[in-house]
Amino acid sequence: MTLRTLRALTAAFFLCFAALVTWPGYVPFNRVEPLILGLPFSMAWIALWVVLSAVALYLLDRAEQRKRED
Amino acid sequence: MASWHLITAIIILYLGLTLGIGLAAGRRTSKSVTGYVAGDRAFGLLVMYFITGATVFSAFAFLGGPGWAYSRGAAAFYILSYGVLGVAPWYFIGPKAAELGRRRGYVTQAQLLVGRFPSRFLSALIAVLTLLAFVPYITLQMRGAGIVIEAVTDGHISLPVGAALAYGIVVVYVLISGVAAVGWTNTFQGIFMLVIAWCLGLYLPHVLYGGVGPMFERIAAERPELLTAPGLTATGDAWTWGGYSTSILVSAIGIQMWPHLFMKAFAARDDRIIRQTVILFPTFQLFLIPVFLIGFAGVLFPETPPNADFILPFLILRTDLPALVVGLFCAGALSASMSTGDALLHASASVAVEDGVRPFRPLGDRGQRLLMRILVLAMGVVAYYFALDEDQSLVVLLLTAYGIIAQLAPPVVAGLYWRRATTPGILLGLLAGSATVFFFFFLDHLRPLDLHEGILGLLVHVPVLVIVSLLTPPQEATHSRCFVDLEPLQAGGSGEEMSA
Numbered sequence: 001m002t003l004r005t006l007r008a009l010t011a012a013f014f015l016c017f018a019a020l021v022t023w024p025g026y027v028p029f030n031r032v033e034p035l036i037l038g039l040p041f042s043m044a045w046i047a048l049w050v051v052l053s054a055v056a057l058y059l060l061d062r063a064e065q066r067k068r069e070d
Numbered sequence: 071m072a073s074w075h076l077i078t079a080i081i082i083l084y085l086g087l088t089l090g091i092g093l094a095a096g097r098r099t100s101k102s103v104t105g106y107v108a109g110d111r112a113f114g115l116l117v118m119y120f121i122t123g124a125t126v127f128s129a130f131a132f133l134g135g136p137g138w139a140y141s142r143g144a145a146a147f148y149i150l151s152y153g154v155l156g157v158a159p160w161y162f163i164g165p166k167a168a169e170l171g172r173r174r175g176y177v178t179q180a181q182l183l184v185g186r187f188p189s190r191f192l193s194a195l196i197a198v199l200t201l202l203a204f205v206p207y208i209t210l211q212m213r214g215a216g217i218v219i220e221a222v223t224d225g226h227i228s229l230p231v232g233a234a235l236a237y238g239i240v241v242v243y244v245l246i247s248g249v250a251a252v253g254w255t256n257t258f259q260g261i262f263m264l265v266i267a268w269c270l271g272l273y274l275p276h277v278l279y280g281g282v283g284p285m286f287e288r289i290a291a292e293r294p295e296l297l298t299a300p301g302l303t304a305t306g307d308a309w310t311w312g313g314y315s316t317s318i319l320v321s322a323i324g325i326q327m328w329p330h331l332f333m334k335a336f337a338a339r340d341d342r343i344i345r346q347t348v349i350l351f352p353t354f355q356l357f358l359i360p361v362f363l364i365g366f367a368g369v370l371f372p373e374t375p376p377n378a379d380f381i382l383p384f385l386i387l388r389t390d391l392p393a394l395v396v397g398l399f400c401a402g403a404l405s406a407s408m409s410t411g412d413a414l415l416h417a418s419a420s421v422a423v424e425d426g427v428r429p430f431r432p433l434g435d436r437g438q439r440l441l442m443r444i445l446v447l448a449m450g451v452v453a454y455y456f457a458l459d460e461d462q463s464l465v466v467l468l469l470t471a472y473g474i475i476a477q478l479a480p481p482v483v484a485g486l487y488w489r490r491a492t493t494p495g496i497l498l499g500l501l502a503g504s505a506t507v508f509f510f511f512f513l514d515h516l517r518p519l520d521l522h523e524g525i526l527g528l529l530v531h532v533p534v535l536v537i538v539s540l541l542t543p544p545q546e547a548t549h550s551r552c553f554v555d556l557e558p559l560q561a562g563g564s565g566e567e568m569s570a
Contacts, residue, residue: 032298
């Protein structure tokens with residue numbers, strides 16, 4: 001995968017994040033049950049995206065870093 | 071009242087330690103403006119991480135967060151949603167701004183913008199907007215410190231005295247040491263806060279309900295409306311989706327535009343550190359979870375605090391925690407307030423002098439540092455004045471400030487990524503956007519769909535910026551390429567700062 005594609009994918013990831021935690025994308029996930037690790041689903045859903053963001057940024061950075069070292 | 075004395079002793083010890091770290095940090099930087107404002111561009115990863123983190127973990131999060139979760143339920147989730155969204159683009163923008171800062175000697179974001187769009191009026195306009203946004207933000211932090219001290223000492227030290235005490239110390243180390251003090255005290259206070267937040271966030275649900283899951287099951291049974299977005303308004307009615315969603319958007323767009331965050335791109339030792347800070351940012355964001363747990367723990371508590379923002383100290387004083395723990399908590403919450411407040415005071419003085427005064431009146435290095443120090447004091451006094459008579463919620467104070475600060479995003483993005491942007495386009499866009507924000511701030515019943523006034527401002531701002539830019543003659547290609555394509559600066563190139 002080229003760096004360009006990866007950057008586009010990362011941008012797409014964050015646009016999905018934004019769309020799925022605001023109206024209307026958030027609506028289907030905005031519910032109490034099932035509790036995840038004791039948290040309401042509506043809250044765990046957002047926390048999940050925060051965690052995934054760290055992974056996405058890490059993957060992007062690894063590729064960017066390799067490119068800079070070339 | 072022996073426990074009250076113990077708590078006070080712990081607080082004094084803690085404040086003294088903070089002061090010591092702040093003063094010691096300043097001894098290592100040079101006595102220049104770059105030293106005072108940008109720490110000689112030598113901040114490492116640990117310090118940068120906590121400077122960024124401290125902004126998430128301010129009095130806003132520590133007291134406002136639980137206050138919102140307690141009184142408005144899932145409305146508070148917006149706070150969890152926006153941070154990472156707003157910081158992620160900084161992976162690219164931050165290093166680019168830093169590179170231009172090194173090449174051209176910028177230490178504030180207005181200098182960067184005025185470098186691309188030469189206009190002293192633009193510089194002054196940015197300074198004024200920034201200071202307007204900073205006042206409610208600093209006020210919030212001071213009130214936070216006062217609330218904690220008043221609640222925990224059982225009224226022995228009132229809010230005004232507590233706020234004055236905590237901020238007296240902040241002013242002293244910011245005056246003497248500049249940004250180096252901010253960096254190192256934030257690191258110390260950041261570590262402290264994280265530990266306290268997780269301990270309390272897990273302890274309170276456990277002791278009151280027998281665990282996090284059982285707590286939410288009971289809330290779901292008795293107050294289900296609190297657990298799904300958009301939650302409630304301050305008066306207990308249902309909040310609107312328009313208000314909730316645009317609060318996320320305006321905060322995401324605005325967060326990196328805060329000068330105390332933006333300017334740290336100029337304080338970082340190298341680009342690698344800026345990028346790593348962005349990657350690690352989500353780890354800080356997750357600390358909002360225990361903060362919300364604290365607020366939710368108060369929902370079914372039989373007594374009610376005098377004000378939702380008091381819920382955290384209120385609960386702590388009623389769950390039979392030992393005085394030592396209460397004292398440590400108090401110190402943690404003070405950290406939250408002070409670690410953000412110091413960065414804000416420092417940044418506001420830097421912006422006022424660098425962008426508001428210097429383009430109009432040349433100042434020597436010494437004169438500049440002196441004026442910044444006077445302004446740190448002045449901003450402190452102004453914010454303190456508002457902190458005394460104010461019964462707005464802490465979160466509302468910050469949301470208001472975000473509407474203004476988000477207007478700096480279009481000029482920054484256009485300045486670094488759009489060759490065709492022109493100075494008139496930027497100026498008129500900024501004026502139109504800010505005017506819209508103020509209009510809907512004062513006439514908030516006119517806002518369509520309850521959209522945040524900052525978003526309405528951007529809806530006016532961006533088209534004006536684009537259309538006016540396209541209607542005016544483009545900048546010289548050699549000039550705009552220096553910023554957009556990072557082409558090397560040419561000797562005698564156009565657009566150098568006018569005061570140089």
